[in-house]
Amino acid sequence: MSPMHTSDTRAPDALVIGGGIIGLVTAWRAAQRGLATAVVDPEPGGGAAQVAAGMLAAVTELHYGEQTLLGLNLESARRYPDFAAELSEATGHDLGYRRCGTLAVALDADDRTHLRELHALQQRSGLESEWLTGRECRRLEPMLAPGVRGGLRVDGDHQIDPRRLASALVTACERAGVVFHRAWAERLNVRGERAAGVRTADGADLAAGQVVLAAGSLSGRLAGVPAHVVPPVRPVKGQVLRLTVPRQYAPFLSRTVRAVVRGSHVYLVPRENGELVVGATSEEMGWDTTVTAGGVYELLRDAHELVPGLTELPLTETRAGLRPGSPDNAPLLGTTGLDGLLVATGHHRNGVLLTPVTGDVMAHVLTTGELPDHARPFTPRRFSAAATLTEQPA
Ligand code: GLY
16 A cells, blocks of 8 residues: 555545544654644543553563563663653653653562562563562662562663643644644545545544544444454553652652552552552453442552552542553554554553554554554554454365
């Protein structure tokens, strides 16, 4: 597929459905490459980034069977310093990008076994992490519970404030000439077996050379998308708390601290402005974004086991968001089986981390029709190929 540069000034070269961080970074990078670009979203800068903690945790969030995803995560982590500097420079926004590192700790013997296995996997994968005794962990973070049995120090896993990131991306898009249509995308318009644009909920038909579906967990729900190219994403609910560290308690924690408590992940992400983000549940609850007493209880119970002094802090916000989960937990990036339709979705737990590389990959595909080598495993077509194989008669 070759990129389409429409001569009609009313129709953009690229129309991005979804103004979350993934849609915005795609639009920003596309506009920087000279494509006339538009975004359709009733509230650009909203979405899962309003809930996410913003850990850039390629190493501490490594999971068995996700080594291919690790490559893309590391590629994006490598791009973060330049990306953050460029975005700050372009917008004047402070992104809350903090190169503070992460400490993953174990609270009991089972946790320690789990963390030792993670350490071994990290080492086999050539990643940098250092095993610390409980005493060494508490020397780094004195607020940790006395019972901490050991931990992993990962100096390369940082954080950014996703709300500030989203807001900066809106500004960067505006400054790069991206046009915003503040409406819901209701239907993909298909003409002659090619994606031709979008009908919005307020009845406008927006034509475009290429359409990028980047609507997070909603990406599988757009009417008009032919069944064989509907991205297989589902909502994975995450409840997240925000507390405030009063000035007299600072520094409460100096880096991100995380643990697996009774099989559930809990993490504490301290911002320089005193915000302390505590996350997150992971629930298969469909489209439900209710904050539940049970969710808040479990997060506070686990966080309290990790850092007992935390219960003294004001609880300032509780919120739930939806991660766009994919069947292999990795994103879908690039062209689909419908000409003119691309997707950038399915980022699941790694949307904030994968923002820089996603923008670059999508701008590359939009302008060349090809995925760069490091992104080839993430083609959305990997799922249609599997579907075709299973449909073949024995
Ligand atoms: N990456 C953190 C989360 O998804 O909760």
